[in-house]
Amino acid sequence: MGGKPRDLKDILGEVNAVIAEAARVSGRAPEAVEIIGVTKTHGPDLVREALDAGITTFGESRVQEAAWKIQECGGGVDFHLIGHLQSNKVRAALALFPVFHAVDTLKLLEGVERIASEDGQRPEVLLEVNVSGEASKFGFKPDALDSVIERALEMRSLTLSGLMTMAPYTPEIEETRPVFAELRELRDRLEDKFSIGLPHLSMGMSNDYRVAVEEGATWVRLGGVLFGDRPRWKPQQEYRWEP
């Protein structure tokens, strides 16, 4: 890349303009879409800079790494878990994140419910859906969702608030549209069938967020477009943290 790094406020202004236009295309107000600043592998300084630029919600994919940043940044900053979660880290994750974007198995959902109930927590949960069917992706198959939601509706210690997906990476971003449209259609069908609200669609990353917002995204998870290339994560930065 090289050259003078661009000011985050300028970049955010441009991204917000893209989001506002895409929201308009989908018949929604710009405020219907929130940016989640994906700060994985970056340090707490970047989180502070992003807060200063006006980003208020952050996405992390590793529990220990997030624990370190949350500690460093003090309270009052909202961090969401956007990545795959191992069952043995549920308790630690519950202590850190009010929102889980990527619950991808019934076993994990049940683990979250059980431990949230033990610990007096009530997280907001999104089910990750493997819309594209790529073998490399986590998530429920679309036709598994009905029975998972039946179970989730019996759970008293979590709130099911929507669906999440990742589109396959492609330089032709129009190719991502059917994936995002299908997640929205699934959500609409499930809301009707179960008479529930699933207000959130977590979809769209740096490469494809415009299309995702046009198709109804309420949360876009943006790393590279805001913060540039991710540094390599140095495990020694990891904060030694026990819940």
Ligand SMILES: *Cc1c(COP(=O)(O)O)cnc(C)c1O
């Ligand atoms: C890393 C990550 C992102 C951000 O990706 P960018 O392409 O840098 O915007 C979004 N969602 C998830 C689940 C991620 O792991």
